Amino acid sequence: MAASLTDDQTSKRLWEEVEILNALNARGGHINVLDFVDGWDEDDHLFIQTSICAMGNLATFLNEYGRHFDRLGEAQVWKIVTDVADVSEGCHSR
Numbered sequence: 752m753a754a755s756l757t758d759d760q761t762s763k764r765l766w767e768e769v770e771i772l773n774a775l776n777a778r779g780g781h782i783n784v785l786d787f788v789d790g791w792d793e794d795d796h797l798f799i800q801t802s803i804c805a806m807g808n809l810a811t812f813l814n815e816y817g818r819h820f821d822r823l824g825e826a827q828v829w830k831i832v833t834d835v836a837d838v839s840e841g842c843h844s845r
Contacts, residue, residue, distance in 0.1 A: 757795050765797045766790075771842075772799065781841045783834050 769790035776787040785801035792798070806812075809831070816823065823831075 762797070769797070769799060772801075775842055781838055783838045784842075 769787075772787035772790070775781065775784065780786055785804055788800040788802060790797065790799050807815075813823075
């Protein structure tokens with residue numbers, strides 16, 4: 752991932768994201784969050800390196816699923832909502 756660092760406020764917010772990812776990783780991470788590897792700036796862009804997610808991300812899953820089915824079942828929606836809430840709780844409680 753790369754993001755422009757040309758605006759001071761944007762740059763500060765992006766580096767805060769790197770600090771959050773680094774802190775989460777230092778506390779053992781979370782099963783539903785990619786491991787943070789490194790963050791650096793180069794030519795006014797911030798790069799964030801994470802572990803590989805072999806099965807893709809939620810957006811990829813939803814796009815692929817949508818190509819084959821009209822909609823998610825209720826159980827699948829609840830599983831996704833529960834996983835996202837668990838990640839949020841895990842990030843904020845540590």
